[in-house]
Amino acid sequence: MFEDVPLAPSDPILGLTEAFKKDPNPAKINLGVGVFTDSNGKTPLLNCAREAEKRLAGSAVSRVYLPIEGDPIYRAQMQSLILGADSEALFTKRVFTACAPGGTGALRVVADFLKQNFPSIKVWISNPTWPNHTQIFDAAGVRTERYAWFDPIGNCLDFGGLVSTLEKVPSGNAVLLHGCCHNPTGIDPTLEQWTQIAEILAARNILPIVDFAYQGFGTGIEEDAAGLRVLASRCRNMIVCSSCSKNFSLYADRVGAVSFLCDDESMAQRIGSQVKRVIRANYSNPPQHGFSVVASIMGDKDLRTMWVDEVRLMRERINGLRALFADTLAGKGIKQDFGFIKRQLGMFSFSGLSKEQVDELREKHSIYIVASGRVSVAGMNEKTMDRLCDAIASVLR
Ligand code: LMR
Numbered sequence: 001m002f003e004d005v006p007l008a009p010s011d012p013i014l015g016l017t018e019a020f021k022k023d024p025n026p027a028k029i030n031l032g033v034g035v036f037t038d039s040n041g042k043t044p045l046l047n048c049a050r051e052a053e054k055r056l057a058g059s060a061v062s063r064v065y066l067p068i069e070g071d072p073i074y075r076a077q078m079q080s081l082i083l084g085a086d087s088e089a090l091f092t093k094r095v096f097t098a099c100a101p102g103g104t105g106a107l108r109v110v111a112d113f114l115k116q117n118f119p120s121i122k123v124w125i126s127n128p129t130w131p132n133h134t135q136i137f138d139a140a141g142v143r144t145e146r147y148a149w150f151d152p153i154g155n156c157l158d159f160g161g162l163v164s165t166l167e168k169v170p171s172g173n174a175v176l177l178h179g180c181c182h183n184p185t186g187i188d189p190t191l192e193q194w195t196q197i198a199e200i201l202a203a204r205n206i207l208p209i210v211d212f213a214y215q216g217f218g219t220g221i222e223e224d225a226a227g228l229r230v231l232a233s234r235c236r237n238m239i240v241c242s243s244c245s246k247n248f249s250l251y252a253d254r255v256g257a258v259s260f261l262c263d264d265e266s267m268a269q270r271i272g273s274q275v276k277r278v279i280r281a282n283y284s285n286p287p288q289h290g291f292s293v294v295a296s297i298m299g300d301k302d303l304r305t306m307w308v309d310e311v312r313l314m315r316e317r318i319n320g321l322r323a324l325f326a327d328t329l330a331g332k333g334i335k336q337d338f339g340f341i342k343r344q345l346g347m348f349s350f351s352g353l354s355k356e357q358v359d360e361l362r363e364k365h366s367i368y369i370v371a372s373g374r375v376s377v378a379g380m381n382e383k384t385m386d387r388l389c390d391a392i393a394s395v396l397r
Pocket of ligand 1: 032034035130132183
C-alpha cells in the first residue's frame with residue numbers, strides 16, 4: 001500500500017529545527033523557529049506558570065473530558081485579554097470563543113468552518129506570510145489569494161499596495177491579518193492605517209480573520225491589541241485566532257483560542273454550534289493542562305501581575321537584541337543598512353538575505369535561518385552576536 005507514497009519536503013520552519021538538532025557543531029545558532037530564549041540560550045518556564053502548576057498539582061482531582069469548546073473560565077479570560085475587559089461585544093454576549101490547540105489549531109478550525117459554511121470563499125493572505133497559513137487553508141480546501149504587504153526597498157509596509165488590493169477583494173471573501181508583530185516581516189500598521197483597513201473591510205463586507213499569536217511582544221499587552229480592537233469596532237463579524245504559546249512561553253502545551261464576533265447573542269450560539277461540530281470532527285475536545293495553567297495565572301491577581309512583568313522582560317530582551325544585532329552588523333563594515341531591524345516589532349525580522357546566503361550560513365557556519373530570510377531575533381544571544389554578525393557579513397560580501 002505504501003510503496004508509491006513519496007517523501008514529503010521538510011517543513012520550512014520546523015524542519016530547520018530537526019536539522020539544527022542533528023548538527024554536531026557546538027557553536028550552532030538557531031534563528032529559524034520563533035521561540036524565545038533567555039541570556040543562557042534557554043526557553044524559560046515562566047515563574048508565574050511554575051507557581052500555577054504547583055498549585056494545580058496540589059488540587060488535581062479528575063481528568064474527565066472537557067466540553068467540546070473547552071474550559072469556560074479560560075474562554076472568558078481570553079475574550080477580555082484580546083477584546084478588552086470593557087468590550088461592548090462581551091457585555092452583549094455576541095462573541096463565541098472555543099479553546100483551540102495553539103494558534104495553528106485555531107486557524108484549522110476556522111478553515112474547516114469556512115469550507116463547510118462558505119464553500120466558495122477565498123481567504124486573502126499577506127505577501128509574505130507565515131508559510132503554514134497557505135498549508136492550513138489548502139488542507140481544508142479553502143482557496144487563498146495574496147495581498148500586498150511588504151515594500152523591500154524601504155523595508156516597510158507597502159500601505160498603498162495593501163489598500164489597492166483590499167479595494168479589489170470581492171465582497172464575501174475573508175482577509176487574514178496579523179494582529180501584531182507581523183510574521184515574518186515584523187512590520188505592523190499604525191493605528192490610522194488600521195482604521196483605514198477596518199473601514200475598507202466594513203464597507204466592502206469582507207470578513208477579517210486576525211491571527212494574534214504575539215500579544216505583548218510588540219509594545220505591550222494592551223497596546224498590541226489596539227489594531228484588532230479598531231477592526232472589532234468597525235467590523236461586526238470577525239474571527240480571532242489567538243495563541244498563548246509565546247506570551248505564556250507554553251509552546252509545547254498548545255494553548256490557543258478561536259473567537260467569533262457575531263451580530264448578537266443568538267447568532268453567537270448558532271455559530272458556536274457549527275464551530276463545535278468542526279472541533280468534534282477534528283480532535284473532539286481540547287486537552288486540559290496548559291489551559292488550566294493559563295486560567296490559574298489569569299485568575300489570580302498576584303500571578304497575573306507576575307505574568308505581565310515576565311512578558312515585559314521578554315519584550316524588552318527582544319528589543320535589546322534588535323538594537324545589538326543592528327549595531328553589531330553596522331560595525332562590520334558592510335554596505336547594507338540593517339537599521340530597519342530596530343524599527344520592527346516582535347520575534348521576527350525579514351533580513352533581506354537571499355536563499356543562497358541563508359544556505360551558505362547554514363552550510364559554512366551552522367547558522368539556521370528560514371529560506372525566506374526571516375530571522376528570529378528572539379533566538380539571538382549577546383554571547384554569540386559577534387560570531388553571528390561576522391558570518392552574516394561574510395556572506396554579504
Ligand atoms: C514560527 O513562525 O516560527 C512559529 O510560529 C512556530 C511555527 O509553528 O512555525
